[in-house]
Amino acid sequence: MSETAEYPDVEGAARPPVLIVDDDPAMRAGLRQWMRLAGFEPVEAVDAEQALALLTPEFPGCLVTDVLLPGASGVDLLRKVKEIDPDLPVVLLTGHGDVSMAVEAMHHGAADFIEKPFDPDVVAAVVRRSVEHRRLVLENRALTRRLDDLQGLEARLIGECAAMRRLRQQISHFARTDASVMIVGETGTGKEVVARALFDLSARAKGPFVAVNCAALPETMVEAELFGHEAGAFTGADRLRVGRMEQADGGVLFLDEISAMPLSLQPKLLRVLQEREVDRLGGARPVPIDVRVVSAVNVDPQASVAEGRLRQDLLYRLNAVEIRIPPLRERAGDARLLFDSFANRFAADYGCERPQLSADDVAFLTTHDWPGNVRELRNAAERFVLNAAMGAPSLRSLVSGEAGRDAAPRGRLKDMMEAHERRVIADALARHGGRIAPVLAELDLPRRTLNEKMARLGLTRSEAADDDGSRAK
Template identity: 45%
Template sequence: MSDPTVLLVDDEEELRLATAQALELQDLKVEPFATAEDVLTRISYGFSGVVVSDIRMEGMDGMTLLQRIREIDHDIPVILVTGHGDVQLAVKAMREGAYDFLEKPFAAPVLAGIIGRAMDRRALVLENRRLRAAAGKRDDIEVRLPGRTPIMVDLRYRLRAIGATDADTLIIGDTGTGKEVVALALHDISARAGRPFIVINCAALPETLIESELFGHEAGAFPGAMRPRYGKFEHGRGGTILLDEIGSLPIDLQAKFLRVLQERTITRLGSNESVALDVRFIATSKVDLEAEVAAGRFRPDLLYRLNVATLRVPSLAQRQADVPLLFLQLVREASARYGREPMDVPPEVISDIAERDWPGNVRELRNAADRLALGLDMRMGSAASDDERENIRLADKVGAFERQIIASTIAAHGGSLKPVYEQLGISRKTLYEKMQKYGLDKRLGIGEPEDG
């Protein structure tokens, strides 16, 4: 593979040469071009560099060049430059796949910084393709966990490194950051991808039946146990078990789970026989488990056992620069999910989104994207206007619409849930929560949805 190169396109010779010289002083390898057509002769699926192009040029302009490059390889970073301050054009460029957008005049170190991050991203894409080719797997991690900030690039890098192993993993992150998305991505790029992925919500397990739910039981193990039953641990054999919010496990059960981690065996209630357990465990937590250890609510030996491999999922406050593009992606997904036509998000909406705080993180941002796709007001708060109160009254209609979509999709797939949540673009956990909310099960009857 050739050294990473910046292909610089500008039909103004003086500016082109000055920019090239400034970037070379930033230790970047630059090839300047006067026309976009000439650049296309250098683009290939294995191109290891970055394209920087003026957006307004004679002949083929920057937007057309972007489209042509994406036809060859949609993962090649293209940075577009304009001197016209056209916000709408900037939004359009981002929506159509530009890596970034820079307005003239700009400082060379600023452009060099953007190029450096783009090159890091391109290097990861190419390396990941080589790994996929070697392993025979498809990897869509950047689609699942989008973001160009260094903290997200690092998360994806660490996720791929850990995913290639069979190590038990602890995922830390605030509410709504996407911890389950990270966990499922770990499973899907591992050697266990074709095996079960079992989600156990530790905070929602019924306290009186928690051991039976996890370990299973034999007939007669307790009143009402009429026949043997596999627990969730056994259902996950050969695959991955996600313990969501592990800090909610009762302290006495933590000791039993620690033994499972160490010995990789379980014993059903009412039995003396051990059952071998070939699984990978992933645990998530929104609370500081070290603080829980100090408070006596979490076992230190269990924390140390889980803490071998740790991934920290950043909040939106830690990656604010990702918010506009992430919102645009969520709007596209919401439009597809609700059967709406793709929409152009007004620049003023994107500016408002970028300036707002998102304490609920990606989950809250997704809700805002859903409301926009459905034509509802995105604003929240108790001081609602008459229009906002009217939108609230529309919530029941929206719920009925969503229920109809989920029910019809389940029916279309004959009760198989995996293709349902994949088609709807939601997580397995979200699908189960919505099925419970709307009283749906696999057979489209009324009642609790089943696992599986």
């Protein structure tokens, strides 16, 4: 046997490796055949020493080991494996008299144990669940490493799709100019993040960044807020007020939701941008300003013009450069990267452990439309982290309010059927307090079939306790 591990690369591996450890040649031959039929690539060792020589923290599969081995036992091997990688799954094969040892090993981190003689389909189901868990762990680690390596714009505007790479290139290029920029993007896509990036990378970075949400200002106060007023300009104006445009002198003025600005005020804004000077309300003379204007809209600006909400001449002045932010639904693969970034940040902020995503969580994350875009995703990540200690609810239930029972799931039919089957069995177990007999009666299943389904679907034995507390066998 080779002293170095030879197994497929974790990413895109068609046949994940399974390390079989047993000193019985007949048992190894049987397991080798079953694993290949189940779609895995068997790797073999006769004892703990050989097995450990084949393992690294990057091993993308799981171990299936007999408890009784020559030299170090399977439990000893388990402890050594956990030193190499605590998340590497180990499945123990036990004879009838070794069950107590195997139960003890579960407390040391074994993924599962199977008593001999066993059904090959049950072994395959347990291995499949363990390998899937391993895939998710390694995928999460790879994402975390990629996030840690991000710097500058890549860290602020996370995404690997072509549209996000182009967005970062546009920001880097246009930040060096003083041209007016209009940012177009749906609500929640991060328009202010882009505006601040333009500011931070520009020669104006040492000046002020003043943000104004035009939709949030009362119409009667917009003019005074933007342009300021002198003392006595109107009733209640007891002292001079410097407007937002003057406050942004030497820096950047960010006008969010510019199409919500009252039409009556838009000609005055246009004049300020053309003349580079502000007339305060009640002022005797104009005040010169040096401001770069970055504006944002959440709809097509030409549509706002057509609807009479935005003047065409003002649009020409504001969109010397137009930057469009893609909605999250068009950013293939970026949702997972963003979610991991937010989840890591919230786990650190709240001083708690980052929960792992399940296969169903990942499926929902990558197929949900995210109508609220990055803002909705950020909220989902925060709720996911905060609720993990309360029983780790699914991402689907946190976002939709339901476990997805009434939703219209998308994806492979096989995955959707398995997810539905798992929910039905888990709900039945919960209703009957983990008692197997009433679950069997309700679902009209033989006990052996239920055990096999629970193993295949990842439902643990603790969820299937009998009335007397004994485990289902």
